[in-house]
Amino acid sequence: MNTVEATPFEQVMVAGGERLRALMDDVEQLLAEISAGHGPELASSAGATLAAGGKRLRPLLVFICGAGAEDRDPLVRAGAAVELVHMATLVHDDVVDSASLRRGHPTVFAVSGRETATATGDFLFSRALSLLDGNQRGEQVRTLANACLALARGELVQRQDAYRCDVSVERYLRRCELKTASLFAAACKLGPLAAGENGARVEVLERFGHRVGLAFQLLDDVLDVAGSASSTGKQRGSDLLDGAVTLPLILASQSDVELAALDLHSVFSREEAEQVCDRIAATGGLDETRKRATDLVTEAKRDLGASLSPEVIALLRLVADRIVDRYS
Amino acid sequence: MNTVEATPFEQVMVAGGERLRALMDDVEQLLAEISAGHGPELASSAGATLAAGGKRLRPLLVFICGAGAEDRDPLVRAGAAVELVHMATLVHDDVVDSASLRRGHPTVFAVSGRETATATGDFLFSRALSLLDGNQRGEQVRTLANACLALARGELVQRQDAYRCDVSVERYLRRCELKTASLFAAACKLGPLAAGENGARVEVLERFGHRVGLAFQLLDDVLDVAGSASSTGKQRGSDLLDGAVTLPLILASQSDVELAALDLHSVFSREEAEQVCDRIAATGGLDETRKRATDLVTEAKRDLGASLSPEVIALLRLVADRIVDRYS
Numbered sequence: 001m002n003t004v005e006a007t008p009f010e011q012v013m014v015a016g017g018e019r020l021r022a023l024m025d026d027v028e029q030l031l032a033e034i035s036a037g038h039g040p041e042l043a044s045s046a047g048a049t050l051a052a053g054g055k056r057l058r059p060l061l062v063f064i065c066g067a068g069a070e071d072r073d074p075l076v077r078a079g080a081a082v083e084l085v086h087m088a089t090l091v092h093d094d095v096v097d098s099a100s101l102r103r104g105h106p107t108v109f110a111v112s113g114r115e116t117a118t119a120t121g122d123f124l125f126s127r128a129l130s131l132l133d134g135n136q137r138g139e140q141v142r143t144l145a146n147a148c149l150a151l152a153r154g155e156l157v158q159r160q161d162a163y164r165c166d167v168s169v170e171r172y173l174r175r176c177e178l179k180t181a182s183l184f185a186a187a188c189k190l191g192p193l194a195a196g197e198n199g200a201r202v203e204v205l206e207r208f209g210h211r212v213g214l215a216f217q218l219l220d221d222v223l224d225v226a227g228s229a230s231s232t233g234k235q236r237g238s239d240l241l242d243g244a245v246t247l248p249l250i251l252a253s254q255s256d257v258e259l260a261a262l263d264l265h266s267v268f269s270r271e272e273a274e275q276v277c278d279r280i281a282a283t284g285g286l287d288e289t290r291k292r293a294t295d296l297v298t299e300a301k302r303d304l305g306a307s308l309s310p311e312v313i314a315l316l317r318l319v320a321d322r323i324v325d326r327y328s
Numbered sequence: 329m330n331t332v333e334a335t336p337f338e339q340v341m342v343a344g345g346e347r348l349r350a351l352m353d354d355v356e357q358l359l360a361e362i363s364a365g366h367g368p369e370l371a372s373s374a375g376a377t378l379a380a381g382g383k384r385l386r387p388l389l390v391f392i393c394g395a396g397a398e399d400r401d402p403l404v405r406a407g408a409a410v411e412l413v414h415m416a417t418l419v420h421d422d423v424v425d426s427a428s429l430r431r432g433h434p435t436v437f438a439v440s441g442r443e444t445a446t447a448t449g450d451f452l453f454s455r456a457l458s459l460l461d462g463n464q465r466g467e468q469v470r471t472l473a474n475a476c477l478a479l480a481r482g483e484l485v486q487r488q489d490a491y492r493c494d495v496s497v498e499r500y501l502r503r504c505e506l507k508t509a510s511l512f513a514a515a516c517k518l519g520p521l522a523a524g525e526n527g528a529r530v531e532v533l534e535r536f537g538h539r540v541g542l543a544f545q546l547l548d549d550v551l552d553v554a555g556s557a558s559s560t561g562k563q564r565g566s567d568l569l570d571g572a573v574t575l576p577l578i579l580a581s582q583s584d585v586e587l588a589a590l591d592l593h594s595v596f597s598r599e600e601a602e603q604v605c606d607r608i609a610a611t612g613g614l615d616e617t618r619k620r621a622t623d624l625v626t627e628a629k630r631d632l633g634a635s636l637s638p639e640v641i642a643l644l645r646l647v648a649d650r651i652v653d654r655y656s
Binding site for chain 2: 088092095096112113114115116118119121125126137138145146148149153160
């Protein structure tokens, strides 16, 4: 379940100064060109998706992690490629969910139908990889293609585990790694790769992305149980209605036998879903999930290590904090 | 509209001898490994698609065009990658069409639902590109990624032109180039690229693939109007019921004013669709489309040129003839 992404990481942008601002402007322009440069049939569908924006968190990670780049173009391409993949998953998610709105805008699915939306998602995936191929470095394409693979596998696992309240914590975490952490990790790895870096620093950054991405998904799942519609754009319990069994419910089921016996197929209405949310909250399942996420963020910040510049470390810590803040 | 693909190119295999047979066996094994090697969640969905087979025409083209290869592995990867992309389009087509059967087997959509089928298609696209990336040659990944792009654009154009009987011949041909010829051309280009070749011969082969692929689509569209369900596995007029305006109808509309005034939205039943098919056949629109296709095949065979070995030329001509034969 991808969440609504409206909160800009403005504080990070301010701290990142002119360089970061210029890169973010460039990625926006490149995304607009890609949308416009492939004939009217795409512009009318993908254009809306691109224009709908989002916080561009993944390109931001690419640019922060690729601080050593001398040439801006490979970095901008990498940032745009990662965002295109993210968009592709959103477009396909909306097809699967028959969703009519995203970020307050009509989805490609709603405007152009299932066929066009499916093809638009395919286009965005392909365009991401061909764009990155422009960097002429095989490892970058490989990194992104493997992230795409992981995303698709994550969706497959999610469908397999739907409505299964007996799913283990380990399997849930594996699913989050596949469907969310993989692209965060790829973003943090692509930054230094696009900057021509290799070696241990790349691994440090990739691990940071992995942990922060995992925390991002855990907090997203907390939000679905705890959050208010006004702050998130979606109502509580959406995951439950979709049959998505997430960590708050898994943990809650360990102490609440009635939740453990729950058949999610019987949760039909918004009201019923909210009652289950309240029940989960009463067990401490939310607090425990939130703690796991903040622990991950703490580890991610701690292990940035001495090989990175103080500026990069400061910016990444800020991103990590903002991710936690979004949900507090 | 991808057609049922059941006719094996057995005569080509016989002419290709032991080398071709071994490569085709290898690609089958690699596809099976890929299906099995990514966890049970994929094996249960993609496994069915892979096992359902098909004639493997695209890998066959890769292997014939890559006759100069000393190392088999890059060639087998290229063949498998092209087939995975083809499968990905089939899986997504079945989602879009809510199709329950393909090649006589239940579709991924029918067995596992919309979500799993969408993710499976995404997986197959990604796996194709990461597989080809194993060849460590940027141009190969670029070639396939661009073909994926073209396929997605072709689907977008098809949706935009749905139910539009005023679509021009040029626009129809462009759509066919995008959604079909592009992958045939990529297959014929990837063969020599994977064999380490460059230069004019690659272009000759790519052009061959483009023309033969275009002819393949034209003949497929003829089949939808003229063919019998027993030989093709689908009934006449399916394209009309889907709102797909193809060359036989476009040409027929030029001489039959009632067809020109037809609103495809009003064609609901199988019987109505068959009546339109009969009407198209009466105008000569089928013969003209068939002639365009055979002209393309004649040109494709003629322009193979002296730079290719006699064996490669003979095999490609055989493939081209078999493509025409399938529809005669």
